Amino acid sequence: MKKSKADKEKAMQPSTKAAVAVPDSSRSSQDSSHVLAHQRAALQAAANGQVLGRRTNDPGAQLIPARRIHHVLERVRGKNMLICIKGYPDPDNIAAALCLQWLAKHHDIRTKILHFEEISHYENRALVKKLDIEIEEYDPSMDLSQWDYFAVNDSQTYELPIKLPAACKLLIFVDHHKAMGNVLGEFVDVREHSGSTSSIYAEYLIDGPTKFEGASTEQTKIATAMMHGIRSDTDNFANATPMDYRASEFLAKHMDKDLLNLISRQSIPAKTMDLTQIALQRKDIKGTFMFAGVGYVREEDRDGIGQCADYLLHREGIDTVIVYGVVGNEWIDGSLRTRSHTLDPDKWIKDVFGQDKNGQFYGGGRKDKGGFQIPLGVFANVSDKELLWILIKKTIDELFYDKIGVDGKPGHDDLQGGKV
């Protein structure tokens, strides 16, 4: 790791007061009582690039991520960091943002959690509301010039849908999807063998120098959100990995069970039911694949596409489902779900749709699920929406048929678009 002059100086003067983490007491008086002397020493050591604890036997070893993240945060002590949620806010990326916010507080870093897409899923709205989470939706009138750094979690790439001031640099990037391209951030931790980003952050809490023990409302809230993130990304542990189990064991001790039940109570909204019904009517089965183009979907119902694909995967004889539609009259949005042991959703989607002229793929995925978004561009202005839908459906179906090596006609003749 590259060390600045200031870091070297700090390393030579380990007792420098400025490097000792003391959270701003005005922000969390409950938390500050838990930053005890030994913890300060550990934070100090992490900041100085030393490794404390059971992994010290190898002096040449790089810092473990749980300490390295503090090392990086300490280097920007007192600065401002935007924690960006790319794509639709979901339990995993919201929880990761909360945890990073908590970690950053130990280094007096001011943060704001910013999202760009609407919180569309009813469960996610409940999560934000019930946990009283402060996240802000981006608004073009926001002045972002004061932000020195930004962080991205739970996303394959770090490019944002907005332009940040040139001086605002990527500080933290943590993800569990397949790595895509090079990420030039100060702290980059991508672990495909984790079922969720929340599990990676839980590791920072378990192995890091901070003391997280659910002793404040804030910590309970973060632990609950993280547990919800893990459950949601691993299909309630069906796809959990050892990292997710380790994280859950830790978080279970600190979370609020009743709160978790409240935010994860399953109920399918009427709109998703409608969408599922349409998908069933228009399903097109090719071997073990089921394709369903559901027509036009309102932006706020967009999560229904994925939920509908989840539901259709239960059908006997089907091991891969793809549901797609035109969302918000702006782009084609699709979700893939698979039980196949051989189909790699990430590769499959990238093979089918390729990339745009900037080299960005139209979609991707992990283990058992994936998704794609294709902007309609100028076609969004077409007056004959039904005709446009017929064209979209024909184009997409042909790409799918081509990929799975079948030719020809859809298994039904309903090519009508329709409002959902």
Ligand SMILES: [Mn+2]
């Ligand atoms: Mn995730």
